[in-house]
Amino acid sequence: MPSFPKSALPDLAPWRDSRDFRVLWWSGLSAGLGHGLTAVALPFQLAQLTGSPVAVGLIGVVQLVPLVVFGLYGGALADAVDQRRLILWAEAGLAAVASLLVINALLPAPPVWPLYAAAALGSALAGLQRPATSALVPRVVAHRHLPAAAALTSLRWQCGAIVGPSIAGLVVAWADVSAAYALNALACVLAVLTARRLAPSPARHDAQPVSLRGIAEGAGYAWRRKELLGTYAVDVLATFFAFPIILYPFLAEDLGATWALGLMYAALPAGSALVGLSSGWTARVHRHGRAVAWAAAATGAAIALAGWAAGTGQVWLVLLFLTLTGCCDMVSGIFRRTIWDQSVPDALRGRLAGIELLSYSGGPQLGQLRAGTMAGLTSVRTSVWAGGLLCVAGVGLLVLCLPKLLAYDARTNAHTRAVREERAVAAGPKEADTVA
Incomplete structure (x- = not known):
C-alpha cells in the first residue's frame, strides 16, 4: 500500500526543533481565538444598541488609525526592547480591554462609546504586539525552516479565524455578548501565561532608540x-x-x-x-x-x-x-x-x-x-x-x-x-x- 505523500502534510520541522516556536504558536492560537470572539461579539452588540449599519461600519475606521500609528511605533519598539516583554505587556493589555467590555456589557444600559474606545485601544495594542511577534519567529527558527514556519503561523491564524467566530456565534446565541467577552479575556490570560515560557529576546547591542x-x-x-x-x-x-x-x-x-x-x-x-x-x-x-x-x-x-x-x-x-x-x-x-x-x-x-x-x-x-x-x-x-x-x-x-x-x-x-x-x-x- 503506497505511503501518504509527505508533501501533502505540513512540515513540522520548526515545531519539532524550536521550543520557543511551539510556545509562540500556542500563545498565538489562544490570542487568535480570543480575537475571533470579540470580532463577532463587538459589532453584534453595537448593532443591537444602535440598529445602524453605519455605526457598525465605523468600527473599521476607528481601528485603522491606531493600527497605522502604533503599528509603525510598535515595529520600531520591537527593534529596541526585549520582544518577549513587549508581547507579554501588550497581551495583558488586551486582556484588560476584554475585561472592560465585560463590565460594560453587564450594565443595565450599556453606553456605546466604550465599544469604540475598546476597538481603538485593542487595535493600538495589536499594533504594538504583532511586529514583535513576527520579528521573533526568525530568531527562534532555523533559516532553512522559515517557509515551514510561515505556513504553520498562517495555519494558526486561520484556526483562530474559523474557530473563534464559530464559538462566538454559539455563545452570543445561547448566552450573551458578556460571555463572549469573558472568554476573550480568559484566552488573553492563557496567551500571557503561555508566552511567559518564552526565552528572553533582548534587543541587539547596537539597537537604536525609538x-x-x-x-x-x-x-x-x-x-x-x-x-x-x-x-x-x-x-x-x-x-x-x-x-x-x-x-x-x-x-x-x-x-x-x-x-x-x-x-x-x-x-x-x-x-x-x-x-x-x-x-x-x-x-x-x-x-x-x-x-x-x-x-x-x-x-x-x-x-x-x-x-x-x-x-x-x-x-x-x-x-x-x-x-x-x-x-x-x-x-x-x-x-x-x-x-x-x-x-x-x-x-x-x-x-x-x-x-x-x-x-x-x-x-x-x-x-x-x-x-x-x-x-x-x-x-x-x-x-x-x-x-x-x-x-x-x-x-x-x-x-x-x-x-x-x-x-x-x-x-x-x-x-x-x-x-x-x-x-x-x-x-x-x-x-x-x-x-x-
Missing part, C-alpha cells in the same frame, strides 16, 4: 528593496480588490440563500487552512517572488469566478470559488512571509514587521469601502467579479513595474544570503549548520 528617524530608516530600506516593496504592494492589491467580505450578506440575499451566509464567511479561512494542512511542498519552492505574484493573480481570478458563479445562481459553486480564493491567498501569504523572514536583517526586522502590518491590515479595511462603493454604483455581483479582474490586472502591471519581484530566488538573492551568513556567525561554528 525615533521617527529610525522608523524612516526602515521605510527607506523597504523602498530600496524593490522585491520587498513588491510583496507589500501585492498584498494591498489582493486585499483591496479581491476580498469583498462586506458584500456577503447582500450576495446571500441575491442568491436567495441566507442559509449560506455563514459558509461564505468560513470559505476563505477554510481554503487557507487546506493549504496550511498540505504545505510540505512549499520547502521545495525557491522562486518565492514568482510564487507570490502568480498566487495573487490566481486569488483575483478565483474571486472573479465567484462573482460569475453568483450570476448563475449556483450557491455551491460560489462557495467553491470563495474557498479557492482562500487557498490562493494562503499560498501568496506563505511566500510573502518567507521573503520577509529570510531576507530582512535582524536590526530592521521589527520596523519592517510594522510596515508589513500596515499592508495586510490596511488593504482589507480600504477594500471593504471599495466593494461597498462599487456595489452601490453598479451591483453586488459586478463589484465581486470586477474586483477580481482588477486584482489580476493590478498584479500584472505591478510585476512589469517591479521586475525584481519575479526575479527573487532564495538561493541566489544577496540579501537572503547575507541574513543566512549573519545568523551563522551569530550562532557560532557549533550551531552554524542548525541555523542555516
Whole structure:
C-alpha cells in the first residue's frame, strides 16, 4: 500500500526543533481565538444598541488609525526592547480591554462609546504586539525552516479565524455578548501565561532608540528593496480588490440563500487552512517572488469566478470559488512571509514587521469601502467579479513595474544570503549548520 505523500502534510520541522516556536504558536492560537470572539461579539452588540449599519461600519475606521500609528511605533519598539516583554505587556493589555467590555456589557444600559474606545485601544495594542511577534519567529527558527514556519503561523491564524467566530456565534446565541467577552479575556490570560515560557529576546547591542528617524530608516530600506516593496504592494492589491467580505450578506440575499451566509464567511479561512494542512511542498519552492505574484493573480481570478458563479445562481459553486480564493491567498501569504523572514536583517526586522502590518491590515479595511462603493454604483455581483479582474490586472502591471519581484530566488538573492551568513556567525561554528 503506497505511503501518504509527505508533501501533502505540513512540515513540522520548526515545531519539532524550536521550543520557543511551539510556545509562540500556542500563545498565538489562544490570542487568535480570543480575537475571533470579540470580532463577532463587538459589532453584534453595537448593532443591537444602535440598529445602524453605519455605526457598525465605523468600527473599521476607528481601528485603522491606531493600527497605522502604533503599528509603525510598535515595529520600531520591537527593534529596541526585549520582544518577549513587549508581547507579554501588550497581551495583558488586551486582556484588560476584554475585561472592560465585560463590565460594560453587564450594565443595565450599556453606553456605546466604550465599544469604540475598546476597538481603538485593542487595535493600538495589536499594533504594538504583532511586529514583535513576527520579528521573533526568525530568531527562534532555523533559516532553512522559515517557509515551514510561515505556513504553520498562517495555519494558526486561520484556526483562530474559523474557530473563534464559530464559538462566538454559539455563545452570543445561547448566552450573551458578556460571555463572549469573558472568554476573550480568559484566552488573553492563557496567551500571557503561555508566552511567559518564552526565552528572553533582548534587543541587539547596537539597537537604536525609538525615533521617527529610525522608523524612516526602515521605510527607506523597504523602498530600496524593490522585491520587498513588491510583496507589500501585492498584498494591498489582493486585499483591496479581491476580498469583498462586506458584500456577503447582500450576495446571500441575491442568491436567495441566507442559509449560506455563514459558509461564505468560513470559505476563505477554510481554503487557507487546506493549504496550511498540505504545505510540505512549499520547502521545495525557491522562486518565492514568482510564487507570490502568480498566487495573487490566481486569488483575483478565483474571486472573479465567484462573482460569475453568483450570476448563475449556483450557491455551491460560489462557495467553491470563495474557498479557492482562500487557498490562493494562503499560498501568496506563505511566500510573502518567507521573503520577509529570510531576507530582512535582524536590526530592521521589527520596523519592517510594522510596515508589513500596515499592508495586510490596511488593504482589507480600504477594500471593504471599495466593494461597498462599487456595489452601490453598479451591483453586488459586478463589484465581486470586477474586483477580481482588477486584482489580476493590478498584479500584472505591478510585476512589469517591479521586475525584481519575479526575479527573487532564495538561493541566489544577496540579501537572503547575507541574513543566512549573519545568523551563522551569530550562532557560532557549533550551531552554524542548525541555523542555516
